[in-house]
Amino acid sequence: MIPSDDDVAVQPAFDELGRLSFAEHSLESFLQRVTALAAGVLPGEPVTSLTILGGKRPATVAASGDLAQRLDALQYRRGAGPCLTAASTGRTAEIVDTRSPSEWPEFAAEAAAAGCGSVLSFPLPVRESVAGALTVYARQFTVADRRTRELISRFADYAVVPISNMYLYESALERAEHLAAALDSRAVIDQAKGVLMERFKLTPDQAFQALTRVSMETNTKVRDIAERFVRTGELSGF
Structure with missing residues (x-):
């Protein structure tokens, strides 16, 4: 099958989407690159x-x-x-001509005044917890153009995979960071409890209660109280 001119035009963008490395991009820079590629191929x-x-x-x-x-x-x-409708309903939303809209007349009037002739919002196929839309604000063509619609549809279908994966990657990193922080907190709290138990002959529960009481009285996190106690040997109010 001989590739069409559109296939030849968009394939480099698809190839780059496939090569984008999560480890080399922040979520913001990754998504920024996606919108730049979309603008470049349409x-x-x-x-x-x-x-x-x-x-x-x-x-x-x-x-x-x-x-x-x-x-x-x-x-x-x-x-x-259009962008809210597409993102929330999963259906394409459009304003073919902002000068004579069938929906959202007030928005369309302001879009026309800003130099936007037509709008097409294409929903991102739902993946995991990601719901959204890719919106094209056009000056030199209308969204009624079949070629444009097909290109946007193909790009959105292709782009949702790396977008969703990037969100999952960021979520996994965040969970890992929270887990590491929780483990660090537990370690220093256990260390502080051990010192209290040895110094004051307390049970584990009594040692933890001492830390939480100081925490409440000083409006300070238990972890911070424990860390300061381990470092200085002082537990204010105990």
Whole structure:
């Protein structure tokens, strides 16, 4: 099968997505590279953004230009728009012509005034806990163009794999850091308990209660109380 011109155009971007190393990128720089690649392979020199739903509010985790950031933020303030609809419903949302929109007329008017002619938000296929959308803000073409829609769809389908994997990688790192911190805290607390037990002939429970009492009285974490006691031999209030 002879590859189409579009296949030839987008394959380098797909190849680079496959080569992106999690260890060499922060989550922010990784996602920023994804939006830059999207803007680079789509026709008409668009600006693109990635919206992720999570926590208390949506967030633009990466954008290829200031216009995309501003138009995303406008939708967040209004609580409605293509990127929010695509991210929350899993369905493509679009404004074919911002001068004559069928939905979101107030947002469309502001987008048109900012120089955006059309908008297409394509949902990222759901992977694990990642729900979001890739949004294209176009100046020189309309989202009704079949070629553009197919390219965006292919890119989003391909990009969701490394995006989801990067989120999982970051989550695993965070869990590992929390576990390491918990183990460190437990070790120093056990050390402080041992000193208290030997010095004051306390049981393990009594030693821990002494640490927690000082913690509550001083509004200080038990770990910090234990670390200071091990270092200085002083336990204020005991």
